[in-house]
Amino acid sequence: MSGMNWSKTSFAPGARILARDAEWLIRRVDNTSTGGQALKVVGISELVRDKEAIFLTEIDDKIEVLDPAKTNLVQDESSGYRSSLLYLESLLRQTPPTDERIYTGHRAAMDAVPYQLDPAIQALQQPRQRILIADSVGLGKTLEAGILVSELIRRGRGKRILVAAVKSMLTQFQKEFWSRFTIPLTRLDSIGLQRIRSRIPTNHNPFHYFDKSIVSIDTLKQDAEYRTYLENAWWDIIIIDEAHNVAERGKGASLRSRLAKLLSTRSDTLIMLSATPHDGSAESFASLMNMLDPTAIANPGEYTKDEIQGLFIRRFKKDIQSQVASAFKERKIATAPCDASPVEEAAFDTLTATRFAKLDRGKGAGELFKTTLEKSLFSSPMACMQTIGNRIRQLEKQENPDLQEDIGVLKVLAEEVRQITPEHFTKYQRLVQAIRRDFGWDGKNTADRLVLFTERIETLKFLAEHLPRDLKLKDKQVEILHGSMSDVEQQQVVEAFGKDEEPVRLLIASDVASEGINLHYLCHRMIHFDIPWSLMVFQQRNGRIDRYGQEQTPHIVYLTTNSQNDKIRGDMRILELLIQKDEQATKNIGDPAAFMGVYDINEEERLTAEAMEASKTPEQFEAERQSKPEEQWDVLSMIMGNTPPPAGEMATDNKARMPALFADDYAYLEAALSHLGENRDLQVRMDAQAKMVEFTAPKELKQRFRFLPREIWPENGQFSLSQDRDVIQQEIKRSRKDENAWPTIHYLWEQNPMMQWVNDQVLAAFKRHEAPVIWLNQGLGGDETVFLMSGLIPNRKGHPLVHRWFGVGFQGKDFSEIEELDTLLGRTGLGKRLIPNPMVYMDDFLLKQLLPKAVERARGWMSGQRNDFEDHINPKLNDQLKRLEGLRGRQFQQLELRFDDLKQAASIVESRKEQEKRRIDTLFDTYLEWVEDTMTTEEHAYIQVAAVLVGRQR
Numbered sequence: 001m002s003g004m005n006w007s008k009t010s011f012a013p014g015a016r017i018l019a020r021d022a023e024w025l026i027r028r029v030d031n032t033s034t035g036g037q038a039l040k041v042v043g044i045s046e047l048v049r050d051k052e053a054i055f056l057t058e059i060d061d062k063i064e065v066l067d068p069a070k071t072n073l074v075q076d077e078s079s080g081y082r083s084s085l086l087y088l089e090s091l092l093r094q095t096p097p098t099d100e101r102i103y104t105g106h107r108a109a110m111d112a113v114p115y116q117l118d119p120a121i122q123a124l125q126q127p128r129q130r131i132l133i134a135d136s137v138g139l140g141k142t143l144e145a146g147i148l149v150s151e152l153i154r155r156g157r158g159k160r161i162l163v164a165a166v167k168s169m170l171t172q173f174q175k176e177f178w179s180r181f182t183i184p185l186t187r188l189d190s191i192g193l194q195r196i197r198s199r200i201p202t203n204h205n206p207f208h209y210f211d212k213s214i215v216s217i218d219t220l221k222q223d224a225e226y227r228t229y230l231e232n233a234w235w236d237i238i239i240i241d242e243a244h245n246v247a248e249r250g251k252g253a254s255l256r257s258r259l260a261k262l263l264s265t266r267s268d269t270l271i272m273l274s275a276t277p278h279d280g281s282a283e284s285f286a287s288l289m290n291m292l293d294p295t296a297i298a299n300p301g302e303y304t305k306d307e308i309q310g311l312f313i314r315r316f317k318k319d320i321q322s323q324v325a326s327a328f329k330e331r332k333i334a335t336a337p338c339d340a341s342p343v344e345e346a347a348f349d350t351l352t353a354t355r356f357a358k359l360d361r362g363k364g365a366g367e368l369f370k371t372t373l374e375k376s377l378f379s380s381p382m383a384c385m386q387t388i389g390n391r392i393r394q395l396e397k398q399e400n401p402d403l404q405e406d407i408g409v410l411k412v413l414a415e416e417v418r419q420i421t422p423e424h425f426t427k428y429q430r431l432v433q434a435i436r437r438d439f440g441w442d443g444k445n446t447a448d449r450l451v452l453f454t455e456r457i458e459t460l461k462f463l464a465e466h467l468p469r470d471l472k473l474k475d476k477q478v479e480i481l482h483g484s485m486s487d488v489e490q491q492q493v494v495e496a497f498g499k500d501e502e503p504v505r506l507l508i509a510s511d512v513a514s515e516g517i518n519l520h521y522l523c524h525r526m527i528h529f530d531i532p533w534s535l536m537v538f539q540q541r542n543g544r545i546d547r548y549g550q551e552q553t554p555h556i557v558y559l560t561t562n563s564q565n566d567k568i569r570g571d572m573r574i575l576e577l578l579i580q581k582d583e584q585a586t587k588n589i590g591d592p593a594a595f596m597g598v599y600d601i602n603e604e605e606r607l608t609a610e611a612m613e614a615s616k617t618p619e620q621f622e623a624e625r626q627s628k629p630e631e632q633w634d635v636l637s638m639i640m641g642n643t644p645p646p647a648g649e650m651a652t653d654n655k656a657r658m659p660a661l662f663a664d665d666y667a668y669l670e671a672a673l674s675h676l677g678e679n680r681d682l683q684v685r686m687d688a689q690a691k692m693v694e695f696t697a698p699k700e701l702k703q704r705f706r707f708l709p710r711e712i713w714p715e716n717g718q719f720s721l722s723q724d725r726d727v728i729q730q731e732i733k734r735s736r737k738d739e740n741a742w743p744t745i746h747y748l749w750e751q752n753p754m755m756q757w758v759n760d761q762v763l764a765a766f767k768r769h770e771a772p773v774i775w776l777n778q779g780l781g782g783d784e785t786v787f788l789m790s791g792l793i794p795n796r797k798g799h800p801l802v803h804r805w806f807g808v809g810f811q812g813k814d815f816s817e818i819e820e821l822d823t824l825l826g827r828t829g830l831g832k833r834l835i836p837n838p839m840v841y842m843d844d845f846l847l848k849q850l851l852p853k854a855v856e857r858a859r860g861w862m863s864g865q866r867n868d869f870e871d872h873i874n875p876k877l878n879d880q881l882k883r884l885e886g887l888r889g890r891q892f893q894q895l896e897l898r899f900d901d902l903k904q905a906a907s908i909v910e911s912r913k914e915q916e917k918r919r920i921d922t923l924f925d926t927y928l929e930w931v932e933d934t935m936t937t938e939e940h941a942y943i944q945v946a947a948v949l950v951g952r953q954r
Contacts, residue, residue, distance in 0.1 A: 011065065013027060015066075017066065018064040019062070020060070023043075023066075023769075036057045036058035068943040072770045073847050073848070076837070081772070082675055086762045087766055089660065102651075108150060110729070111729075117650075120144070120147045121654050124151060127880055131271060132313070133272070134274055134277040136314075137547065138543045139320070145273060146176070149237055152269060157269065159236055162214075163215070164220065164238070164259075164263060165242065166216065168517050169241060170189055174214050179731075182752040186210045188206070188215040189219065190488060193226070217245070220259055231262065235266060238270050240270070240271070242515050246259070246291075257287065282301055286300035287300070295923060298893065307887075320647050330553065331586060334438070335560055336433075343416075343420050345563060347377065347384075351374060357406055365606075367609070373388070378530055378561070378575075380456065385458070389414070426561065439555070441525065449497065451523055452507065453510075456510075460482060460509075476504065477503050478508065479496065479504045479507050481508070497522070498518065500522065521733075521736055524545055526557070527557045531578065533608040534601045535595060536592070542556055560572055571612040573618050660831070665755070669758060692722045692724075712742065725747075771948060773842055773844070773947070774948070774949050775838055776951055777952055778828070782952060787947075788807050788824070790944050791861070791942070795933060795938065796938065797934060805946075806819060807824040808854040818858075818861045859940070870937065884927065
């Protein structure tokens with residue numbers, strides 16, 4: 001689709017401009033709400049070098065794009081044309097890929113396996129990169145997100161990034177993104193936000209100060225002021241971790257869901273991560289899909305795979321087992337039973353004999369308070385006492401005589417439960433025995449830590465009080481983790497548990513720790529103090545240590561209690577069945593939630609409670625679940641049918657590399673720092689064998705880092721960078737032993753912020769609007785001249801759609817050919833061999849004559865490239881427009897059906913219908929405008945003369 005012949009100048013990233021009597025490099029172009037453009041630039045000329053600024057075209061109306069035909073051709077006097085080669089390399093490194101292949105992400109500091117590239121490949125094939133990565137627990141969703149984000153950064157579409165995560169995950173996610181991808185997320189936890197507030201004016205938006213940040217979604221949810229800030233900020237990429245927490249469940253939308261909906265409108269790219277992406281209902285999953293693409297689904301209760309094609313990806317271990325067979329250790333599972341003590345049996349008997357006059361009247365199956373009491377008693381006497389006490393206080397407040405009988409019954413039960421002291425609490429005694437005897441664990445080995453899960457906070461407190469004494473552990477060797485702790489406290493505990501030098505040996509956690517966090521670095525042992533009533537909780541808990549990267553055999557123990565009471569014994573057998581089902585699913589590399597078939601923790605717990613209330617045997621419970629296929633549909637399986645998920649098959653064919661003049665990142669950085677150090681006081685140490693660079697950062701680099709995370713800036717200002725991925729992965733492990741817990745060796749690759757600084761410094765080697773002339777005695781004929789150029793055609797948003805490097809060749813005064821960059825580099829050996837600089841006298845008369853002709857030829861060739869691009873993109877664009885119109889029609893169809901059933905006055909119905917029609921039209925019109933602005937090419941290419949290659953006789 002051809003662009004309009006706008007009267008305004010077309011600006012694009014990579015263009016050099018003159019503004020306010022200085023030269024600047026455009027980093028980014030954004031359209032403003034008033035029809036102009038905001039140019040984010042960095043200074044190139046001497047007075048503004050390295051300074052960042054934003055020019056608004058409506059205010060700064062004297063911004064000039066430098067005319068390539070007036071480029072000054074200058075002699076490069078450096079040895080071997082080093083200045084020219086570095087300059088050209090810096091330009092090449094700022095060239096964004098404009099196709100759908102993977103160029104960067106697979107080279108991050110990780111052992112990338114093919115299936116982990118699939119989300120990025122799939123997302124890049126879509127008009128907008130909006131995707132739910134729903135791989136199973138432990139498969140590396142954070143890494144998959146990092147690969148996609150790296151690709152978008154390389155394309156100039158990842159300058160501003162916001163990550164919303166659960167409180168306990170902030171530091172882990174932040175460190176993972178920096179250590180492996182050098183993506184610097186500033187952690188805006190509660191303390192971080194307060195710190196910002198104290199540093200900026202009260203009416204300023206804190207999210208404007210940090211281009212890349214990570215924040216707790218609960219922190220945002222609890223503060224209306226920050227939600228207002230979100231409405232007035234925009235990002236290139238937003239990532240929502242543990243996205244099932246923001247799905248709509250039942251009627252109405254939670255605060256988290258409403259916040260996620262708001263975030264979904266504030267970026268082009270939206271990446272959601274969740275191992276449990278739905279609760280078994282089509283509507284719940286549709287709510288996530290509608291955040292990704294609000295035009296996709298007309299009827300949230302019924303939709304097809306065509307409507308959500310490309311919006312999600314989901315794999316289990318069985319789908320990718322052949323690629324990671326050695327990466328997942330076969331877990332060892334054991335049950336540690338104990339016989340109930342006499343006082344416990346008395347409490348069990350009293351509980352099972354309890355009958356309430358009022359409390360459970362009118363309650364549905366699986367919702368009885370008596371079952372709640374049983375569940376709490378299965379956890380611990382302390383948890384049960386808390387449950388009883390809370391309910392008695394609630395009933396007494398009502399001052400209802402009819403409730404006195406139930407209060408009396410509860411007090412009788414409380415008296416029985418109170419008798420279960422620690423020495424009579426056999427499950428606790430069995431726990432101590434299991435730790436000491438079964439595990440042979442004493443807490444002395446810093447690399448052999450233990451995590452203990454319990455659902456109830458009172459149980460957690462009891463364990464935290466008694467275990468240090470009975471296991472002969474010091475107070476600092478035991479930590480607790482639960483949801484009532486602040487985000488900062490949770491992060492500190494998780495980080496300490498993974499750090500070698502920290503004293504903590506035992507972590508007692510509630511299920512707040514079952515979501516996402518890595519506990520496997522120094523831990524391969526886990527004990528379930530109380531058995532979950534949901535298989536999804538089994539999966540989440542066990543996934544903390546049984547995950548990609550675990551180097552030991554995961555050892556998991558379940559504590560159970562044997563009772564003489566028939567009812568209690570039968571109910572415990574139901575829980576033992578769940579243990580078996582989880583183990584079977586693990587061995588078959590499947591999804592344990594498939595047994596229940598409801599895909600929702602609360603619903604799974606209700607079904608378990610219902611089976612216990614009906615006194616079903618495990619066999620009856622299992623048969624019943626198998627006989628209800630209508631409840632056993634995985635929504636995604638139902639939608640996708642027999643279509644197998646991608647498992648890395650396309651990874652090889654979709655990997656590519658951008659052209660370069662240097663062998664690798666180390667070679668470029670070594671040459672650049674050596675060259676820069678000749679003109680300034682740069683202290684640099686190189687180790688070519690280890691591909692390591694150490695240097696002391698100058699002041700201007702520190703200025704660049706002022707809004708990056710403090711943790712990545714070395715205390716002494718001395719950076720250590722290594723290109724060796726094995727070295728970085730070892731450093732990541734080593735850093736867990738360090739008090740700071742952040743790697744001191746950073747990954748040396750193109751995405752490191754320091755490399756961007758080096759690029760900008762190298763670009764300044766030539767003055768405003770200059771291009772070097774390079775004399776070659778090989779590869780070019782004696783009368784041959786080649787103008788090395790780049791051509792860029794942006795879309796209406798200023799983002800590159802077509803970017804080409806090529807040579808415009810002349811024989812004497814006559815044009816000869818346009819040559820692709822790879823071919824030109826191949827025959828000239830530019831960057832591959834030493835090129836002596838003869839320092840000959842340069843008579844530029846002929847070159848100045850040829851330059852305008854070369855630019856004219858370049859523009860004509862780029863016009864052809866634009867036509868080729870449009871021939872390729874127009875069918876896709878037309879299909880997209882046709883699809884959108886079809887979706888709009890389905891939305892209106894569904895609207896009519898919905899309003900036909902309303903029993904209200906015709907005028908009210910018609911008014912509401914018209915309002916909803918306007919909403920749908922606005923939704924689709926906005927998306928259509930976005931598609932057209934994104935896929936519509938500007939008419940004229942931006943041409944830059946990068947260098948002139950001149951042949952000379954030997």
